[in-house]
Amino acid sequence: MNLRMARLLMRLYPRAWKDRYGSEFEALLLDASGGIRAGVNVVWSAVCEHIFPTQGGNMDQPAYSFRTMLKRPSAFIPLAMSLTALALVLGRVAIFGTGPEVVVNGRPDEGAVAHLWQLLMAGQLPVLAFFAIKWLPRAPRQTLGVLAVQAGAVLASMAPVFFLNL
Amino acid sequence: MRSTQHVALPDNNPEMGHYSDPPLLVLASLASGPKHGHAMIEDIARLCGTRLGPGTLYGAIARLERVGWIEPLDPEERRRPYRITGEGLLVLRAKIATLQQFVKAGTERLEPL
Numbered sequence: 001m002n003l004r005m006a007r008l009l010m011r012l013y014p015r016a017w018k019d020r021y022g023s024e025f026e027a028l029l030l031d032a033s034g035g036i037r038a039g040v041n042v043v044w045s046a047v048c049e050h051i052f053p054t055q056g057g058n059m060d061q062p063a064y065s066f067r068t069m070l071k072r073p074s075a076f077i078p079l080a081m082s083l084t085a086l087a088l089v090l091g092r093v094a095i096f097g098t099g100p101e102v103v104v105n106g107r108p109d110e111g112a113v114a115h116l117w118q119l120l121m122a123g124q125l126p127v128l129a130f131f132a133i134k135w136l137p138r139a140p141r142q143t144l145g146v147l148a149v150q151a152g153a154v155l156a157s158m159a160p161v162f163f164l165n166l
Numbered sequence: 167m168r169s170t171q172h173v174a175l176p177d178n179n180p181e182m183g184h185y186s187d188p189p190l191l192v193l194a195s196l197a198s199g200p201k202h203g204h205a206m207i208e209d210i211a212r213l214c215g216t217r218l219g220p221g222t223l224y225g226a227i228a229r230l231e232r233v234g235w236i237e238p239l240d241p242e243e244r245r246r247p248y249r250i251t252g253e254g255l256l257v258l259r260a261k262i263a264t265l266q267q268f269v270k271a272g273t274e275r276l277e278p279l
Contacts, residue, residue, distance in 0.1 A: 017228070025224050028203035028246035032220050045221025054228035 001029045001038065009039065012046035014053060065147070073133050074131035075146045077122035082153035085120040089160045098164045121157065138166035185214050188226035193235060193250060193258040200249040202237055203227070230254070 006029035010022060032038055051071050067076055092113040130151060134145040185191075195201060195209045203223055211217045218226075227248060230236040235254030237248045250258070 021224055021228065023244050024241065024246040025220070028220050028224070030205070031204040031245075038219055041219025042221040045219070045225050047273065048225060049228075054232055055224070 001032055002028060005039070006030055009042045009046070011045060014092065017049050017054065057145055064142055066142045069135065069139060069142045069146050070134075070149070072131070074127050075121070077132070078127050078150050079153050081120045081124040081127075082150070082157045085117045086121075086153075086160070087132035088117055089157065093160065093164060117157075118160070121154070124154075180235055181276070184210060186216050186218075188218055189235075190258070190261055191197050191216065191263075192223070192226045193220065196236060196248060196250040197255070197258055200247040202242070202245040202247045203271055234268075 006026050009029065010018060010026055013022075013025075029038075029042070092111075128147075131150075132143065132147060135146075191210045192206060193216065194213060195206045198209070203220070207218055207220075207223060209230060227236065229249070231238065234255055235251055236248045237250055239252050241247075
């Protein structure tokens with residue numbers, strides 16, 4: 001793997017991890033055969049390091065703390081989907097304003113942004129349901145806290161649609 | 167019911183039979199002496215045919231170091247070798263004993279098939 005690619009991949013890791021392992025890991029990446037497989041492996045490992053840190057994070061925190069619950073994929077994926085939906089709506093308003101719907105082949109259409117927004121909002125429902133069903137019985141208080149944050153994100157992404165009549 | 171007796175084993179599939187438990191593989195590799203990352207990858211590949219990715223290897227190293235089963239040595243240029251600790255050796259012995267038990271029981275179950 002070349003130096004440029006190695007440094008680019010290294011940037012994906014958290015600062016605390018890079019401070020500890022950065023130099024030797026970069027040396028390993030330069031030694032290793034740098035196929036796509038190795039690159040994907042490093043990207044995936046960097047994501048895991050952000051979610052379950054071995055350096056700088058508190059590995060001794062309780063398994064069911066609010067922060068640990070929030071790091072579970074079924075907790076942060078709906079949040080990410082809501083925030084993406086919000087960003088899409090705000091981007092559309094910033095670029096095109098709150099103008100009329102698009103006309104495609106003579107028929108009115110809501111436009112690609114609206115369809116993406118609907119997909120993101122509907123797509124997170126099964127994940128939300130999974131999170132609630134799995135974690136409510138085990139850690140009700142923390143799960144309710146995460147569900148409240150998720151509900152806030154959903155409302156935030158719905159607010160511009162209703163208030164601006166998009 | 168479908169019998170397992172005449173199912174052809176895909177002998178030509180090199181992925182079959184690979185064992186992947188990165189922390190255990192790192193401990194097993196360091197049991198033969200201190201090594202740096204690249205040497206560990208090559209040693210593990212020779213040991214069981216599994217080639218760990220660089221991210222997977224350092225994920226395992228970070229966790230093993232955190233629990234005190236391996237420890238870093240002084241770096242050689244930019245490469246840092248690691249060695250297994252006494253506690254790491256105990257863990258490795260215990261895990262190998264469990265695996266031996268598993269292999270024995272598994273082999274006995276396969277014999278009549």
